Each structure stands twice: as C-alpha cells, then as structure tokens.
Amino acid sequence: MSKSIDQVFVNAKQWLLSCLAGSPTSVVQVVSSLINIFALLAVFLTLFALISVLERKILARMQNRYGPNRVGPFGLFQPIADGIKMLIKEDIVPARADKIVHFLAPVLIAAVAILTLGVIPYGRNMTLFTIDGGILFFFAVGSSTELAVFMAGWGSNNKFSMLGAMRAIAQMISYELPLIITVLPVVMVVGSLTPGRIVAAQAGYTFGVVPRWFVFTPWGVTAFILFFVSGLVESNRTPFDVPEGESEIVAGHMTEYSGFKYATFFMAEYIGMFAVSGLAVTLFLGGWHAPARTLEFIPSYLWFFAKLSVLLFVYVWVRGTLPRTRVDQMMNFAWKFMLPMAFTCIIAAAVWHYTGRGLRGWLWSLVVIAVVYIALSTLLDTRRKFAPRVYRFAE
Amino acid sequence: MNSAALIIIAIVTLAAALAAATLRKLMHAALSFAVALVGIAAFFFLLGAEFVGLALVFIYIGAVAVLIVFTILLTRRDVGEGRGFNWGGAIIAVAVFGGLTWSILKTQSLAIVAPRMPALTVKQIGVALMTTYVWPLQCVGLLLTAALIGALILVMEEKR
Numbered sequence: 070m071s072k073s074i075d076q077v078f079v080n081a082k083q084w085l086l087s088c089l090a091g092s093p094t095s096v097v098q099v100v101s102s103l104i105n106i107f108a109l110l111a112v113f114l115t116l117f118a119l120i121s122v123l124e125r126k127i128l129a130r131m132q133n134r135y136g137p138n139r140v141g142p143f144g145l146f147q148p149i150a151d152g153i154k155m156l157i158k159e160d161i162v163p164a165r166a167d168k169i170v171h172f173l174a175p176v177l178i179a180a181v182a183i184l185t186l187g188v189i190p191y192g193r194n195m196t197l198f199t200i201d202g203g204i205l206f207f208f209a210v211g212s213s214t215e216l217a218v219f220m221a222g223w224g225s226n227n228k229f230s231m232l233g234a235m236r237a238i239a240q241m242i243s244y245e246l247p248l249i250i251t252v253l254p255v256v257m258v259v260g261s262l263t264p265g266r267i268v269a270a271q272a273g274y275t276f277g278v279v280p281r282w283f284v285f286t287p288w289g290v291t292a293f294i295l296f297f298v299s300g301l302v303e304s305n306r307t308p309f310d311v312p313e314g315e316s317e318i319v320a321g322h323m324t325e326y327s328g329f330k331y332a333t334f335f336m337a338e339y340i341g342m343f344a345v346s347g348l349a350v351t352l353f354l355g356g357w358h359a360p361a362r363t364l365e366f367i368p369s370y371l372w373f374f375a376k377l378s379v380l381l382f383v384y385v386w387v388r389g390t391l392p393r394t395r396v397d398q399m400m401n402f403a404w405k406f407m408l409p410m411a412f413t414c415i416i417a418a419a420v421w422h423y424t425g426r427g428l429r430g431w432l433w434s435l436v437v438i439a440v441v442y443i444a445l446s447t448l449l450d451t452r453r454k455f456a457p458r459v460y461r462f463a464e
Numbered sequence: 465m466n467s468a469a470l471i472i473i474a475i476v477t478l479a480a481a482l483a484a485a486t487l488r489k490l491m492h493a494a495l496s497f498a499v500a501l502v503g504i505a506a507f508f509f510l511l512g513a514e515f516v517g518l519a520l521v522f523i524y525i526g527a528v529a530v531l532i533v534f535t536i537l538l539t540r541r542d543v544g545e546g547r548g549f550n551w552g553g554a555i556i557a558v559a560v561f562g563g564l565t566w567s568i569l570k571t572q573s574l575a576i577v578a579p580r581m582p583a584l585t586v587k588q589i590g591v592a593l594m595t596t597y598v599w600p601l602q603c604v605g606l607l608l609t610a611a612l613i614g615a616l617i618l619v620m621e622e623k624r
Contacts, residue, residue, distance in 0.1 A: 170495065202518055202586040209518045212526025216498060219533055223491060238530065245526075262586050 075368040078108070079194050105197040109186055117339045118148035124385045131389040158328035163226060166325060170224030175326065175333040178217035182340040184210045189347040190265050192357045192370030203264040204256060207348060208249055211303075214341070215241050218312075218322050221334070225325035233321020236396065237312035240302055243403040248299035250411035251292040254418030255283055255352045264348075268356030277362070282355035287435040288417035293353040295411055297380070300345035302399075304338055306384060308391035309399060346380040347373075405449055413441040469510055477503025485557075490536050498529040515586050 129136025222234020283289035508517030
C-alpha cells in the first residue's frame with residue numbers, strides 16, 4: 070500500500086505514456102519530456118506562489134504585525150492578486166536601453182533557474198533529468214546566471230543597474246568557489262557525480278537509529294553550513310542582498326525592469342533558492358530518505374519537500390533577523406574564511422574515509438575541522454585592532 | 465531525430481558565430497560568441513560526450529564569457545559604439561581556417577573507420593584523470609594556483 074503511494078506519480082506517468090503505445094519512440098520521448106517539464110513547472114510555480122505569501126506572513130510575525138490578510142482566507146490568495154497586478158502592469162523599456170539584451174536577460178535568468186531544478190531527485194525514481202554528471206550539470210548551467218545578471222545590468226544602460234550587476238557578479242564568483250568546493254567531499258566519499266547515487270549512499274542507519282546522512286558527520290555538517298551560506302549569497306538574498314541594496318542602488322540590476330519582467334526576476338530568485346536548497350537536501354540531508362525506520366511508510370517525495378520547507382523557512386528566518394552585510398566584509402569572509410574551511414572539509418572527509426568511516430574517523434575529522442576553525446578564527450580576529458576607519462576612495 | 469537536432473544546432477551555432485564576427489556592437493558580439501559556445505556544447509551532448517559538453521558550458525559560459533564581457537567593459541570607452549571592418553583579423557581568420565583544413569585533410573585518421581566505443585561515463589574520465597594523467601592534472605592545478613596568487617598580488621593594496 071505505502072509502496073504504491075510512494076510511486077503514485079511515477080506510475081501515473083507510466084500510465085500516461087502507455088496510452089501512446091504503438092507510436093514511434095521519438096514521439097514517446099518528446100511526450101515524456103513534456104510531462105516532466107509540466108510537472109516541474111506546476112509544482113515549483115505553485116511552491117513559488119505559496120512561499121511568496123508565507124514569507125511575507127512569517128516576516129510579519131517576526132516584526133509583530135499581521136502581514137497580508139485581505140485577499141482570501143488568511144491572505145492566501147495574495148499571490149493571485151500579485152500575479153494579476155504584475156501581468157497587467159505597464160512594461161517600460163528605457164529609450165536608451167539595449168532593447169534585445171534588456172529583453173533577453175529575464176528570459177535567460179528564469180530558464181537557467183528552471184533548468185537546474187531538473188537534476189534533483191525528488192523521491193524514489195523521481196529524478197526528471199537523469200544524467201551521469203548531474204551535479205556538474207547543476208553548476209555548469211547555474212554559472213550562466215552571472216551572464217544573465219550582467220546582461221540585465223548592461224542592457225538597462227543605467228548606472229545603478231550596472232553597479233548592481235558588477236556587485237552581483239563579484240559576489241557570485243567569489244561564493245561559487247566555496248559552493249562548489251563544499252560539494253567535493255560528498256562527491257569524493259560517494260564516488261559519483263550522479264544525484265541519485267549520492268542519495269542512495271545515504272540510506273540506512275548507524276546503530277539502527279541515526280540515519281547515515283552526511284550532515285551527521287563533522288565534515289558533513291561543516292560543508293552543509295558553508296554550502297547553505299554560499300547558497301544564500303548565490304540567490305542574492307538578505308543578508309547578502311548587496312547587489313540590490315535598496316538604500317544604495319535602488320534595486321541593482323532590476324532597477325529598469327517593470328511589470329512581468331520584474332516578476333520574472335523575482336521568480337528566478339526564488340526558483341534558484343529552491344534549487345540550491347534542493348541540492349543541499351540531496352547532498353547532505355539524505356535526499357528523500359526518512360529520518361527513522363518507523364517513519365518510512367510516509368512517501369519519499371513528502372520527506373524531500375518537508376526537508377526543503379525547513380531550509381526555506383531558515384532562508385526567511387535569516388532574512389527577518391540579519392541586516393545587510395558590507396561589501397568588503399562579505400568578500401573578506403568568502404576568501405579568508407569560507408574558502409579555507411571548504412578545503413578543510415575535503416581533508417576532513419578524506420581523514421574520515423581512511424580511518425574507517427566509524428567512530429574513530431568521526432572523531433579524527435572533528436579534530437581536523439576544530440583545529441583549522443580555531444586557527445582561522447584566531448588569525449582573522451580583528452578585535453584587537455580597533456581604529457578609525459580609513460577610506461580609500463573618499464575623504 | 466538526431467539529424468534534425470544536428471541541423472538545428474549547426475544553424476544556431478553558425479548563425480551565432482557569424483553574428484559574433486559581424487555585429488557592430490562589441491557587447492552583442494561577445495554575447496553571440498557565448499551562444500555559439502552553447503551550440504558547440506550541444507554538439508558534444510548530441511555525440512554522447514556529456515562531460516566535455518558540461519565542462520565547456522562551465523568554463524566557457526561561466527568563466528570565459530564573463531571575463532570577455534568584463535574585459536570589454538573595463539578597457540574600452542567605445543563599448544556602445546560601432547566598429548569598422550578589421551582586415552587584419554579577417555586575414556588571420558582565413559589563415560587559421562586554411563591551416564586547420566589542410567592539417568585535417570592530411571591526417572590519416574579520416575580514412576580509418578573508428579571502432580564503435582561505449583559511451584564514456586564521468587567516472588571513467590575521473591579515474592583516468594586521477595591515475596594515468598595525474599601529473600598533467602597536478603601541473604595545471606599548480607599553474608592555476610600560481611595565476612590566482614599572481615592576480616591577488618597585482619590587486620594588493622600598496623602600503624603607504
């Protein structure tokens with residue numbers, strides 16, 4: 070019974086394809102891909118609508134106010150109202166803008182964000198795009214976001230847009246290093262770049278209780294935290310929303326966009342957030358595996374989305390709690406702290422692997438990480454050097 | 465199906481390459497160049513060489529295209545303006561094309577029919593890189609690290 074519920078979506082797709090029995094393989098392939106794309110868009114655009122209203126609700130709760138509560142029960146229909154508003158808004162293109170580039174930037178950024186969602190396993194047998202180097206695909210496609218942001222900034226022909234794009238690319242390139250390097254220990258330990266294999270490697274329980282998720286190893290939890298922070302930066306969200314700092318440069322690369330194009334940027338940001346969180350779940354939180362043996366009757370995709378929701382809540386929580394960071398502090402943090410720590414994760418994972426993956430390996434990798442962490446925090450401690458701030462480019 | 469895909473990819477790639485060579489605005493040319501690179505990556509995908517295609521997208525779109533765009537933006541004042549026809553560039557392009565065609569036609573390997581090979585998995589490539597080709601890999605790594613440190617030294621703040 071629980072098995073058929075677990076596979077209900079897979080079986081539904083098989084049933085739909087069986088209606089096409091007898092038609093040429095190329096038709097079946099195309100229809101199969103179309104079903105996948107439709108399912109992906111339906112689920113994640115609904116999730117986008119839901120999270121946009123939930124985020125406002127949660128932020129409102131944190132700031133001791135009500136939040137949207139006029140449209141529908143508890144304001145749940147707010148995204149529909151927002152969507153209609155965005156659709157019928159006037160689309161303004163600046164007269165001196167580079168029309169083609171200005172138009173293509175939101176298209177590219179949304180396409181890239183949606184493409185990265187394809188390689189994540191959402192449940193047992195539920196990877197939409199099975200590819201040998203899935204992790205590589207995720208980052209290869211994801212790295213095109215920088216070009217899209219640049220196109221938005223340059224195509225707008227506006228100095229705030231250009232500044233925002235420059236800031237965005239600077240921070241995205243800097244944080245892409247720790248983002249990718251923290252994935253390496255997992256890839257090393259599993260020995261595969263396929264997301265499905267990585268999830269499969271996290272099945273089972275140590276001592277019959279603790280699930281074998283990588284987040285329960287010292288290197289895993291360090292890599293997970295680093296990955297999550299880098300993911301925050303990559304999706305340009307508070308406290309790392311320097312590229313669109315409203316108080317400084319209006320809205321960064323999105324300044325000259327209005328109506329539905331602006332909504333597309335907004336959507337791409339959230340979809341990118343889903344993709345990075347989904348990858349974090351896949352790599353460190355055991356993917357669609359249940360956290361205990363007694364809970365395995367709950368379908369795998371529900372576990373995936375439960376874990377995803379927890380991570381998304383943390384995103385909102387962080388946004389409601391922390392102020393925006395300063396550009397130079399953020400860059401220093403990336404190059405002086407995140408990068409060495411990410412490399413340490415690789416070494417700690419190797420130590421864990423070669424000391425037998427047991428309790429001994431667990432303790433040794435903890436020692437490696439603790440030593441580097443303490444050394445780095447002592448080295449980077451600036452509390453002793455309080456002095457008036459020196460400005461390089463201003464009096 | 466495959467031949468149709470091949471023709472579509474070829475048209476897109478060639479059109480983008482032509483646009484990169486002829487468009488009047490430098491920035492448009494750089495962006496069309498990126499599209500041409502995506503087309504080449506698509507060729508690799510079509511041939512079953514996923515890893516090479518992904519590496520191409522990763523390096524050329526994620527890094528080289530951004531680098532080119534930035535270089536244009538930071539070094540030239542006439543970003544938005546047009547440019548004249550570059551005869552020197554045309555001569556070099558024709559020379560490179562001629563040289564490549566000549567060397568391809570001269571090789572023996574065209575005559576031999578390639579044996580049917582099973583598609584390489586990423587794992588096999590990784591194993592080969594880490595065993596047979598570990599020294600070249602390490603040398604490249606060292607070179608890139610040196611380049612990174614060199615770039616850091618170039619932009620380091622001078623002590624007054």
